[in-house]
Amino acid sequence: MKRLNVLLLLLIACTFVQAETGYELWLRYTKISNTSLLQQYKQQLASPVVLGSSPTTSIIRAELSTALKGLMGTNYRLASSISSSNTLIIGKADATNILSSLATKDELKKLGEDGFIIKAKPGKTFITGNTDVAVLYGVFHYLRLLQTNQPITNLNIVSVPKLKLRMLNHWDNLDRSVERGYAGESIWDWHRLPGYIDQRYIDYARANASIGINAVALTNVNANATILTANYLEKVKALADAFRPYGIKVFLTARFSAPIELGKLKTADPLDNAVQQWWNEKVKEIYSFIPDFGGFVVKANSEGQPGPQDYKRTHADGANMMAKALASHKGIIIWRAFVYAAENPVDRHKQAYDDFVPLDGKFEPNVMVQVKNGAIDFMPREPFHPLFGAMPKTPLMMEFQVTQEYTGQATNWVFLAPLFKEVLDSDTYSKSKNSTVAKVIDGSLDNHSLNGMTGVANIGSDINWCGHPMAQANWYALGRLAWDYNLSSDTIADEWLRMTFSNDASFVQSTKQIMLNSREIMVDYMNPLGLHHIMGTGHHYGPAPWVSNLNRPEWNPVYYHKADSVGIGFNRTSTGSKAIEQYQPDARKQWENIATADEKYLLWFHHASWNYKMKSGRSLWNELCHQYNAGVDSVKWMQREWQKQATKVDAERFKAVSMLLNVQLEEAKWWRNACLLYFQTFSKQPIPSNYEQPDKTLDYYKSLRFPFAPGN
């Protein structure tokens, strides 16, 4: 209570007119404080010109004016025709010889639609690409160099995105609720569209363009067919029109049973002529509103959604039927592989693989199969999905979860780039060594021209977009990795912190360490040693490893941890569910033999005895106690490190993060206490006395209810 009052007084004392709300994201463009650097920049930027006259060119001019005014503290008048005095020349390669001569025709061709070139020598800088959008990407890259105080006098940058489709999936419902949303309600104000174009839409598009995101599915994969009615398509068109000049294509989720719900047909059977005809007409109608519509994202026969299996057809039958309707319009189908069935007694881990591998080669060329990073469900740590590398004839799209459903929701500071990287860098061994997941999804391993990565968005109507001030970094990371998965987590955190907070070297160094460690810390206090899916029912908030009474066996935490008097963990080896056999033999090696297995995944693949001796020398039970406590201690470390930044950060965000770290510490203790007390009922062993002992009973933790938890 004392602490709360002090924070309140601080909040009161620091109420400024223009506070740092976080609304500006990483596009704050605050004035460069290093005066000698500022002087250099001013010389290099003395006379900028932006060539061209498209809506995208207008955007480039507006962004550049705003950015330079903010960064340099001077108004810039941007010319639109070239003169010999220009020091910064921006435009499409075909706008002037000066730009087209920067690269050979072949080099320009390799840039594709989105790649850009930035070349600079002292006093002269060029930014170009083949399209206005590519130039926009180049300008945002250049601004990032300024924002992060990089040298700009000698540049020779050629940047081509590794993936063509760099996407966000919004799980946003038409009533503006957001499934698994922890940042307010949906930013899509459907009711006031198409007449009212919220400034948010523009700023959302700016932010996406600044990190290369070029596609967005507006609606929840648990889909409502209403979005496909003319009334709503007019609204979708208004958003598509707003996003187009930023290079962003719009996708929608398609409810498989829409022909019944909207078309009054008796069936949605994909082999039925009337159904096919209905989709053909519907797609034609959509393109009459949105000529560059991206296509559909489909969740079918999963968690209660309708799908082709309702008619004894395969996922390929369903996907191909829609794909054919889209093909002539250059639209694509993104068909999700996240399927599992209550009736199927097989380990849920195996079901998507079992369903989809037999369909490899049977999909139309404009179908991508979208695969979650792991086989269960966006857990804090999960081995890569066995489908990666197992469907060489099908382009697989990566689905990451940016919103923190299982990774701390609205209150925990967790930087997810290390999780994304861990998956992307995983070796599937599908062709040979170094057949990484990244190479599967970029299409290079199997020669696919369709390729992409999507993130389930963490964006909502909160002023700071993402709820937790630090959660913006995960949106940023998704975009940056979709552009170049070789970027390190360190680089991404570094860029984001400098742009979002400050270029102060000690601030960046310390805070980056918090970010880079935060995911591992969260694993420690939530799901150490390969534990998974032991969260609260429905809302997925907090721990509930004891839950065993849900309708579907694979919804129960006890299904996943299988704690008993002998030990704990899910035996997925050849003596168990055999899920491990879905991986290549060389990939299996890291997990297969309990004696040599990577302990981070131990309980994912093995049921180990409570007294199993870990590499640390501790018994499994003691190691569990150790890791849960290490997680809690590490949150205290995060707090200490953050407190040191008080003078380096604006008061508003400093206090917001401080308060949330207090909450995070309470939640880390809750996870630790609840899980250890529960698992102790099986291990029958004490929590070693050198650790903080739970201050509440297991019954207390079991009694907690959160009827109004967000995102449910």
Add this chain to the structure above:
Amino acid sequence: MKRLNVLLLLLIACTFVQAETGYELWLRYTKISNTSLLQQYKQQLASPVVLGSSPTTSIIRAELSTALKGLMGTNYRLASSISSSNTLIIGKADATNILSSLATKDELKKLGEDGFIIKAKPGKTFITGNTDVAVLYGVFHYLRLLQTNQPITNLNIVSVPKLKLRMLNHWDNLDRSVERGYAGESIWDWHRLPGYIDQRYIDYARANASIGINAVALTNVNANATILTANYLEKVKALADAFRPYGIKVFLTARFSAPIELGKLKTADPLDNAVQQWWNEKVKEIYSFIPDFGGFVVKANSEGQPGPQDYKRTHADGANMMAKALASHKGIIIWRAFVYAAENPVDRHKQAYDDFVPLDGKFEPNVMVQVKNGAIDFMPREPFHPLFGAMPKTPLMMEFQVTQEYTGQATNWVFLAPLFKEVLDSDTYSKSKNSTVAKVIDGSLDNHSLNGMTGVANIGSDINWCGHPMAQANWYALGRLAWDYNLSSDTIADEWLRMTFSNDASFVQSTKQIMLNSREIMVDYMNPLGLHHIMGTGHHYGPAPWVSNLNRPEWNPVYYHKADSVGIGFNRTSTGSKAIEQYQPDARKQWENIATADEKYLLWFHHASWNYKMKSGRSLWNELCHQYNAGVDSVKWMQREWQKQATKVDAERFKAVSMLLNVQLEEAKWWRNACLLYFQTFSKQPIPSNYEQPDKTLDYYKSLRFPFAPGN
């Protein structure tokens, strides 16, 4: 579409780093542009001191520093002890003789807890009151003088609020949905309370304090008992702690059946000992968290809510039972009179009066009865509620609706001060002439010491708080009128525009005219001539006068307009429902005789024939056509007037309002066309050819559905 694209390009072109989002409300504190005035102000403000050391004093200092820095463009260092050089001396009267000698003891006593004094002669200004909160009010008043560019060298202001309880009712649910909310979700982030104190709470409290609002009911009158559990009371306490230094007391809505739902009792009968005991204990528990808890707001036996009548007890029995539990803690009960029953065949207009007048004199002294401004439900225009003046032994609290449920929701620019004033200035004739509604609610007519006014809040999580940029004015107006109901709508609009937009004289003059006319315009295109309750079902969005199939007769629009082949309107005179007899004879005169009746209320009280000759000389049918069209034309006038302000307003808000005016015009036409086409099926007369003819059919308008309309 063309227009949309132009707006889009404008939006793009004007993306600045620090845009005018509307978040700052009327507390923007932008620099004073009139340089000679600025010079005068600087002299008067050269050396400010704020005496005292309470949390409220800290707030005064912070607000004053922020405001002066913004307004004057200079940093001020505020002293906390007095010196002879001080030019602005702020503090409680008992802080120094200099302040206490400004007024006699008697004069100070008359200030009460909230009143303040501002005295100034050239070079010396004093702001004082009996409490720190009164001083805070005085400072905000003084800042308003600066913000609106008033002279400040000769001031002799003594301001005492007319009402003690100046309140907002939030119809906010625990899942953050807001009943009849059109500005995003609830600003109460219950999930992250008590640990996370959103800066929004502080800025909300600042805004309220700046207009004198001193009480807030956090939760929906359609109440959920969960708010009364310890887990939630801890969260309520955190808000109460945040609001306390701003002089704001917290109230909760109490679900009458809470003893059953939370206490596991078999009954909630107010005369049952165990029930009384349960409320006593619960109230004690609440005060253990919040020592200055305000009390309960209760909606009972209304629209499905539980209440004392479920046990054959009266509203007085229910209210008194809770009031007794609160009395020793100085809490109060605010019992709503908004009741009507499906089983009761009597005109809904009459039911609250019938229920409550017999209870006059039977309530405990700490009970107030909260009465909506009219007997039906916050209609665009409604005669004052007949309960005002009819319960002299009971303090009646005014309930206005600030959120625009029936007055344009999220898209219409409607300034509600003229509506509020119209009601407050209405003469009940309960004692004699000039027994205005205002005198009933301020207690002066019947010597009540409890008195107050509340508004159903229009506040949500939207960046600009209220959805429509102009809707903030209604929050402002509610607060200002609760402080002083003698303020004119003109004054309120003038203040608000200057602070929220600009002191530019021509801007203020033109935009104020839009505001002052906007409510009458809305009446014209929605509910002319006393029509009422003809809106869409459930969501209340748009027109639906044809609806006749709802379960309860008094939920159907046809119940209210009673259009038939003869004419239209609800006969509430002595030959009809006799509702008019609930008013004093002198009050009735303005409505009773159809020949002399105020035509603004014609169809409220009379069923008039289609060919009834109006004062304009037109037939009733033609007058209806005339007024609906006048409403539409007036929206076009609003558009023209607003377009003239393009250079006077920041680009963001100018465009937002422009887009919304386009939507408003479409909606005005929709109301006109749908209502006239429908009423035409009875009048069988043409819409005179000089008016724009409907471009859609009645069937089209009847077919419209809005399953995801907000606030429902």
